Amino acid sequence: MNLFSIIVLIVLCVSVFFALRAIFVKKKGRCGGNCAGCPLSDTCSKKDQQPEV
Amino acid sequence: MTLRELKIGETATITSVGGSGSLRQHFLDMGVIPGVQVTLVKMAPMGDPMELRIHGYELTLRLADAQQISINQVCRGGNEVPTIKEISEDDTHSNEKHPGLGEGGVYHVKADARPLPSGTKLTFALAGNQNCGKTTLFNQLTGSNQHVGNFPGVTVDRKDGEIRRHPNTLVTDLPGIYSLSPYSNEELVTRQFILESKPKGIINIVDATNIERNLYLTMQLMELNVPMVLALNMMDEVRQNGGSIRVNEMERRLGIPVIPISAAKNEGIDELVDHAIHVAQNQERPGRADFCSPEDHNGAVHRCIHAIMHLIEDHAQNADIPVRFAACKLAEGDEQILERLRLEENEKELLDHLIKQMEEERGLDQAAAIADMRFSFINEICSATVIKPKESKEHKRSIKLDKVLTGKWTAIPMFIAIMGLVFWLTFSVLGVWLSGLLDSGIGWLTTITDAGLTAYQLNPVVQSLIIDGVFAGVGSVLSFLPYIVVLFFFLSILEDSGYMARVAFVMDKLLRKIGLSGRSIVPMLIGFGCTVPGVMASRTLPSERDRKMTILLTPYMSCSAKVPIFALFSELFFPKHAALVMISLYVLGILIGILVAFLFRKTIFRGSPVPFVMELPNYRMPGAKNVGLLLWDKAKDFITRAFTVIFIATIIIWCLQTFDLRLNVVTDSQNSILAILAGLIAPVFGPLGFADWKISTALITGFMAKESVVSTLTVLLGGTTTALTAMLTPLSAFVLLVFILLYTPCVAAISSVKRELGWKWAVFVVVGQCIIAWVVAYGVHMAGTLLGAV
Incomplete structure (x- = not known):
């Protein structure tokens, strides 16, 4: 496997990570509540969102 | 005599409103109170529900509910739209300049004003009736992507946004409601939001063309003692039709700023924002x-x-509830407020005595007495401030259109024709063309990427993952996007124009037989095109029970992606009766859907469909901005899913297709993990007559997208599908089609179900439909064998 293949594979892995994160990681919005399933999550500014501890 | 017995065109006076609980309260809130005149405009084509004219607007009611309302003084005609009266100079040209209240006006209510420290974020609740232009105003205020429609209850979700050019503000768009009684979830959400989130101000938007009914909510909002402004929307329509409203006089009587606006034309919005910010910043509560x-x-x-x-x-x-609001709600009989106040037994007894005394003196029960008190105040204020417009051209137009669109003999043919046109344009003309364009674009990108990766000597397995996995998988699902955008373009036009409310009115009786209300017809019809937008469209349903049930039933409406499978098998096995086979499959899908609906009604969704007390708004031209924002919203939502859930699913399927159990790349697809899994599953299909691993593999890939069934079979059978005739008998081919018709919807549809209802229901759909598909297919197989079919 050449270097290019490894780079492409890494890019794919990173994409998978972000896709999984988008599906599963629950975030807290600025309201303090959970973003999962919240209709406001689209409009909640990202800087205010914190990963759930 | 009851309202049910009223004849078309007759007018009567309501004497009493029967029934109990929140539904009765809702009748009262909608203005169905003793002493009010009501005219029967028409019956739905199937004889139920009925369309009434009350307080100058059109209301629909089921016959069973109408039976609980007593009437007398029946006469022909009457209760017409008011004709214009002469407008005097005083009515139109007041010497007093607006504003009177707020924003540097001539006087302020400052007695209990406590200005907020500068820099405090000003939060506003945007509240109003359904169909009053609330979401259009929200779009004008924030520029946010919020859909607006005439279909009552469209704003099921709460959305918020910053007021343009006012960075330290936040407006929350609340659901369209008629009162603050706990009748619906929307009303509860609004009440809780204002009581618990404590917005710094309320922007109450009212439809100036139907001000009497709209002010009913205004009075309850004012009782909450939160700084508030009143936006009189559609004032352009009132003016054009010769009406007028004495804004300063209304301000003086209500004690809140009143601002005439036209949200659709962006008139008066700046003044409204200035007033809202002023009263919120200075905390000037209603006078x-x-x-x-x-x-x-x-x-x-x-x-x-x-x-x-x-x-x-x-x-x-x-309890931190404004005392006037709490007292009115207790007098009305609101159990939730009573619970929150935690009164002692003596106090509860005293309360009962007070209410009984009031009922005796007033001659009405507690809820009717409070509703009557509110409408009496509204009549008083309207007679002093409102010069009624003549019948608007919008109303005249609506009556003409309704003669055809909800007429006894024309409603259903017109509905079929309109939906047929929408489907034809979506799935045969525009959608197909756009999908073809997108397909070519994706194909071109795939070829270029493939060539580029080959030129850079990428590892063939990684290349296959990118090209055969990601590009093919995500690309095939993305090709649905044009269908979704085109379908929602037409649907939003139908919805914004007011036609969808009529469809619900026309179809209610039919849908009620299976435990749903008329509003569920649209998502289920869309399901014949594609389950994904069908599930997405169910969001407009106001009741949680109806919404869940509709989402679970939509996949039984055979989607257009199954057509290539049906066509292939029909041509191969039933060349002379291909059309009959196709039609029988569609009919079977609907029948099973109806049976499942009956099953749901008796088990997990017991109870009645939501009462059909709904306003029929005038037909209006849909706004381009609103339609555009809706399309963007739907497209963004779908693309997000394509690059998350579907992206992951395509990679998993590719891995299963490419590797064997020792993780070696397979040269013969028969050795892949997918084939092994398919081989494990294959015996399950033995009793159905198609226990072949190739068919099981095709069914598994069909979970990705139904179109994949045909392409997978083609690949596994060496490039030709004629070999199928050797693998299957006509009976087992038909049984296979029945199974494909009913088994789990594709991953895109499941992902939509998951988004709307959560993982639990998504898994329920996958497992439940597979079981139902197997049972029905087995039944068909047994019946066919008994009848001697092979």
Whole structure:
């Protein structure tokens, strides 16, 4: 496997990570509540969102 | 005599409103109160529900509900739209300049004003009736991507956004409601939001063309004692039709700023924002919250409410509920407020006595007496400030259109014709063309990427992952996007124009037989095109029960992606009866859907469909901005899913297709993990007559997208599908089609179900439909064998 293949594979892995994160990681919005399933999550500014501890 | 017995064109006076609980309260809130005149406009084509004219607007009601409303003084005609009266100079040209209240106006209510420290974020609740232009105003205020429609209850979700050019503000768009009674979830959400989130101000938007009914909510919002402005929307329509509203006089009587606006034309919005920010910043609360008159029936209601206010003052303070609001709600019989106040037994007894005394003196029950008190105040204020417009051209146009679109003999043919046109344009003309364009684009990108990766000598397995996995998988699902955008383009036009409310009116009786209300027809019809937008469209349904049930039933409407499978098998096995086979499959899907609906009705969704008390708004031209924002919203939502859930699913399927159990790349697809899994599953299909691993593999890939069934079979059978005739008999081919018709929807549809209802229901759909598909297919196989079919 050449270097290019490894780079492409890494890019794919990173994409998978972000896709999984988008599906599963629950975030807290600025309201303090959970973003999962919240209709406001689209409009909640990202800087205010914190990963759930 | 009851309202049910009224004849078309007859007018009567309501004498009593029967029934109980929240539905009765909803009738009262909609203005169905004793003493009010009501005219029967028409019946739905199937004889139920009925369309009534009351307080100058059109209301629909089921016959069963109408039976609970007693009437007398029946006569022909009457209760017409008011004709214009002469407008005097005084009516149109007041010497007093607007604004009177707020924003540097001539006077302020400052007695209890406590200005907020500068820099405080000003939060606003945007509240109003359904179909009053609330979401259009929200779009004008924030520029946010919020859909607007005439279909009642469209704003099921709460959305918020910053007011443009005012960075330290936040407006929350609340659902369209008629009152603050706990009748629907929307009303509860609004009440809780204002009581618990404590917005710094309320922007109450009312439809100026139907001001009497709209002010009913205004009065309850004012009782909440939160700084508030009143936006009189559609004033352009009132003016054009010769009407007028004395804004300063209304301000003086209500004690809140009143601003005439036209949200659709962006008129008066800046003034509205200035007033809203002023009252919120200075915390100028409504100058009036007391609407009961000591003169009305010897002050029966007035004395009762004020006595309750004294009785509960400390409890209301402890519960942090405005005392006037709490007292009115207790007088009305609101159990939830009673619970929150935690009154002692003595106080509860005293409360009961106060209410009984009021009922005796007033001659009405508690809920009707409070509703009557509110409407009396509204009549008083309207007679002093509102010059009714003549019948608007929008209303005249609606009556003409309704003669055809909801006419007894024309409604259903017109509905079929309109939906047929929408489907034809989506799935045969525009959608197909756009999908073809997108397909070519994706194909071109795939070829270029493939060539580029080959030129850079990428590892063949990684290359296959990118090209055969990601590009093929995500690309095939993305090709649905044009269908979704085109379909929602037409649907939003139908919805915004007011036609969808009529469809619900026309189809209600039919849908009620399976435990749903008329509003569920649209998502289920869309399901024949594609389950994904069908599930997405169910969001417009106001009841959680109806919404869940509709989402679970939509996949039974055979989607267009199954057509290539049906066509292939019909041509191969039933060349002379291909059309009959196709039609029988569609009919079977609907029948099973109906059976499942009956099953749901008796088990997990017991109870009745939501009452059909709904306003029929005038037909209006849909706004391009609103339609555009909706399309963007839907497209963004779908693309997000394509690059998350579907992206992951395509990679998993590719891995299963490419590797064997030792993780070696397979040269023969028969050795892949997918084939092994398919081989494990294959015996399950033995009783159905197709226990072949190739067919099981095709069914598994069909979970990705139904179109994949044909392409997978083609690949596995060496490039030709004629070999199928050797693998299957006509009977087992038909049984296979039945199974494909009913088994789990594709991953895109499941992902939509998951988004709307959560993982639990998504898994329920996958497992439940597979079981139902197997059982029905087995039944068909047995029946066919018994009848001697092979």
